[in-house]
Structures are given as C-alpha cells and as structure tokens.
Amino acid sequence: MNGKKFVESHFHKYLTEHLNAEIALNTIQNFDIAMNWIRSTFFYVRAVRNPSSKYELQPRMDKDLIDRKIEEMCLRQIKELQKNGLVILNGMNLQTTVYGKLMSKYYLSFETMKLFRQIKGSETYLETINTIVKCKEFSDFVIRANEKGILNQLNGSPIRFPIRGRIRSNEDKISCLIQAVFGNLTLPTPALIQESIKIIRIGDRLSKCLLEYLRLRQSNDSKFRCYKALLNALTIVKCFHAKLWENSEFASKQIRKIGAVHSSLLVNAGKTTIKSISETDARTIESILNLSAPFGNELLLNIMITYPTYLLDISLKSENVIQVHLKQLNEEYIYIGSHTVLIVGDSLNNLLLYEENV
Template sequence: MCHAPRKEYHRKFLSEAFPVESHLHHNLHDHMNAEVVCGVVENKQAAVDYLTWTFMYRRLTKNPNYYNLQGTGHRHVSDHLSELVETVLDDLESSKCVVIEEDTFLKPLNLGLIASYYYISYKTIERFSSMITQKTKMKGLLEILASASEYAELPSCRGEEESIETLVRHQRFSAENSKNDDVHVKANALLQAHFSRQTVVGNLAAGQREILLPAPRLIKSLVDVISSNGWLSLALKAMELSQMVTQGMWDRDSMLLQLPHFTKELTERWQENGIESIFDLAELSADKMQNLLQLPNSQLKDITDSSNGSRISECRMKSVKVMILEPVAL
C-alpha cells in the first residue's frame, strides 16, 4: 500500500541490491588531518596510498560519475586521487592545521592537533582562530561558538522563522543585522534560551538538543585556542561559558539555580532572607529550610544531597582558580 508512482521504486528496492556509496570525499579534510596528527600519513605519497585502502577507492571505478571521475582507467584513478590529495592538503595548510615542508612532507600544527583531539571540523577551528581576539566579550564568544560548522546541518523547518525572531528579541544578546533563516542565528538564540531556561517546544526543542550535544567539546577547543595565545582572562571567560552550557544558567545568575527544584522566583525569595550561596544554604537547619522552601520531603532531600556535593565542587573550583591566578615560585 503506497503512492502509485512510487510502487515501482519500492518493488525494485525490495527485490534488487541497493548500491552503497562512500562519503569519504565529502569529509576527507578532517580524516586526513587526523591521520597526519597520528603520524599515519607523513607525506603526500602516503596520503594517496591511504586512500587506496578505503571503501571509496573500491567504488571509484564502479560508479565514476558519482565521484566525478573522468574515466575508469588506472591513469584516470591515479590522477584523480593525486588531485584530490593536493586540494585537501592545500586547504589544510591554508587553515593552519598542517604545514607542507619541501612540498612533500606533512607536519601537524597546533590548530590541527586541537581539531583532531576534539573531533571537530578544520573549518570550525580555523573560524575560531580567526574570529577570537583578546578583547572578545561573552557576546562575541557566543557568536563564535554558534558559528561552528557543526551547526551548519541543523534541521530547518518551514515557517519557524517567526518563532526564531521571537526568541532573538527576548534574549540577553540580540543578533544585529541577522537573518532568522540562518542556522547560526538559530543556534545562538537556542543557546541563550537554554541559559535563560526558556521553554522551547517541538522542532526547536529537538534542535536545541542537537546544539547542546557538541557544545562542550567545541568550547574546550575554543579554550585551547585562547590558551595558545596566552589570554588568561578570556580563557576563564570561555570556561564560564562551558559552565553555563552544563548548568543551563547565565554567569550572572544566582548559584542557587544549580540546585534541583530551584526556580528564579524561589531564588529571589531566598536572597531576600539573606541566603546568597550554597554555603549559606548548607548552614540552615532542616526545619528552617523546610519553612522557606515549602517543598515535599523527597525534593528537599534532593536539594540537601546536591548542596553537599556542590560545596565540594565550589571549593575545588576556588582552589583551581587560585592555582591558575597565583604564580608558583620555582
């Protein structure tokens, strides 16, 4: 039971073998960068030899049009692979991920090492390096994070531009001169909605989950790029951005929002009673905590357990900051 014009297609799909093609040539830059970093590919000839061991090489002569191959002869395949390797390595060199010595030997650079370690695109690490400056603020860090090429394939649904425009208007940092159908503007808006704990539904909620999934490793790579330039204050700000993603809150929000069952209204009420931090909360008696919270015992237990763990984490974070900020005498 199917649409009549599709019947023949489904019948062929069920009764005949369906060809599977390689997509390696669409992502070869990142694979080649990783192999150079690992030391598997040390020169251009090794890069060509590497391709001969791939599934793409097996399919080249079987379906030449799919791979833009001009002919199926050995010379055509050899020229195609050599040209492909030259193009990929030139792109990697221009993005400062790889250096080509004596027009043959390949050496990884710092950006290439970072991209390979965190498994991110060479385009993303190049964009991070070119956009970041010592004077970048939190708004700029968010824009840089949202510009990652990993977000270029975000699903876009028809008619969601109005919802994205509403999101952009109600966020802390507005996107100036931006198009609401741009996936990077969408990523920026959904990240800020996550920090504000603003509820999004439907396709936007699914898109937000896809944005948050790679965000921690993208930020870690951004921290490494910043650290390579020796910008301490900016590196700490990028680490704060990582905490914002994990905790779902802005850096200016109360630390009490890290605890389960806490809302902004409840946090404001606690601050009126002089409770500013998790340490203040931990010093309260159980009866006074219950009177202020007015929550079920099960939720109260969750808050108590989390506050004890958060005190340890907060002490560790303070000690880490002291280690970073205070020079050690050697």
C-alpha cells in the same frame, strides 16, 4: 518489490578532516602513505568503478588518470591544512602540529578550525559566543517555516543578547535556542527541546576546544594577547556545562534533585545563589519547595560536599609584583569532579597567570 541502487561514498567531502586525524595519529607520515591509505577506502573503490562529478572526476576516466586526480585532491587538502598551521609539509613528509592534534581530539570540522584560527584575542563576550554559533558543527540545524514565529517570541523574551530584527538564518536559531536554555526559558515544542539538547552538547565540545586552542596559542605565540578572549571562553565553558548563564538567578538548577520547577520556587523566595541557599535553614528550604524533612538537610549537605568556598586576597607587594592568595574555606570536604581555574590579566590584554585545579 525488486530494485537496487549503488551505495556511494561521501568520504571526499570530509577528506581534510580524515587526513588531519590520521596525520595526528601518526598513521600517515608522508604523501605516499597517504595515497596508499586512500586506496584502501570505500571512496576509492567507488571512484574507480563510478568516476563522475560526484567525486570531482569525469565519466570514462582510466584508472591512471583517476589516481592522478585523487593525488591532486589529496595534495590540495594537505596544503590547506599546512596553510592553516595544522600540519607541517616538509617535501613529501607530513607532521602534525598542536593545533592539528586539537582539531582531531575534539572532532572539529576544518571550517570550524579555520574560524578559530582567525581569533584575535580581544573578542568581546558576545563576539566569542557568535564565533561558536557560526561553527559548521551546527549546520544540520535548519530553521523551519513553522518555527519562525516561536523563535521570534523567544527573541522577544528577556534573552541576554536579543537578535536584531526577526529570526531569519540558521545562526539566529542556534543563538536563540542557546540563550533560551541559558536563560531557563521554556521551549514550547518537543522538536525545539530535542534540538536544544543536541545544540548544548555540541556547544559544550566546541567551547572546550576554543578554550584549549587559546591556551595553546598563547603558549606558542608570545605576541598573542588573549586575556579577554580566554576569560570569555572560560566563562562560556561554564555556561554550557551548567546550562545557565554565569550570573543566572537559577543557579540552584546545578544542585542535585533541583529541577526547573524547584529552582523557580527558590528564585521567587529570593534564593538566587548557591551561597544564599547554603545559608538558609533546612526547614525553610522545605517550606519553600513544599517538601518534607529531611530533604532540606540533604540539600545543604550536598551543597557543602559539592561546591567549594574560596577566599581570594590580592595585595600589591611592589610596583611590579602582585601577590594572589587563594584559600579554600571548607577544607574538610573532598570535591570530586570540581574544576577551578585562577586567571589573571592586565588592561593591555596580557595573560599574567593561568592556573588550573588550584
């Protein structure tokens, strides 16, 4: 078989994201450099050779008119970035902002960043989850006709935030699959299992970006009250990292060598927290899991090494002063990769303290 088909560019569909990334990297410092950069792309080559509606151009345009149209396109996208606080346009000079750097760091789409910029800081836990679910990064996951029955069954299972009515939209599917994973529910088809793995990976990136965005905005805007949203975002980051709800009975899935089956056996035996497992005799653990020694001893040692135990003491020193004392009880162990955050807020949604790696 013989034949040929020209490869076309999709660069213009993501021009906003590419421009922001190059400005954040300081590759593009003004509009002239931006245009020279665009002229070096495959998109420009194809736009000149094949001007068409695909590239927002008209057939048989001359090169000067094509350049002018691409300049307008580029300037329009830069002004959109400026409007949303991602770049600073001073005359024809361009400079990134902390939010533009954040968008580039986490490979966010422009639509997702605009969604984050609309956050008020007082969102509930469910509203924060729904913000992540609405992100454009999930647009590749579509609901298929043969999946609706399965998803409706999952929605009827004891998921934490059931979707009203029947599953109809792509967002409903994303929310349902995230909650199914966090709730340790079994997904019945290989396709949904594979999609859920990708969704959790994307959600982990988005939730971390949302958390960092709230911290940056709170640091740069003294009037922005965001304790509730920040606490919810921090909790959701934990959920995506552990692939479990923060109050899940299947907390043991986080322990090395404990999967879904062993975790269910521990839950049936009433061992629903890391603390309750750590206080259980090694031989009892082996009996519950139908495993031989020294598995129980290894499991308990792994818990002691991996999971810190804290004592939190809060005392009122005066009308305007609260003393927070945090002590690590098992100080003899060294924790690699553990991440601890101390966050304090008030009833007016003000963030009073945010300390990482305490």
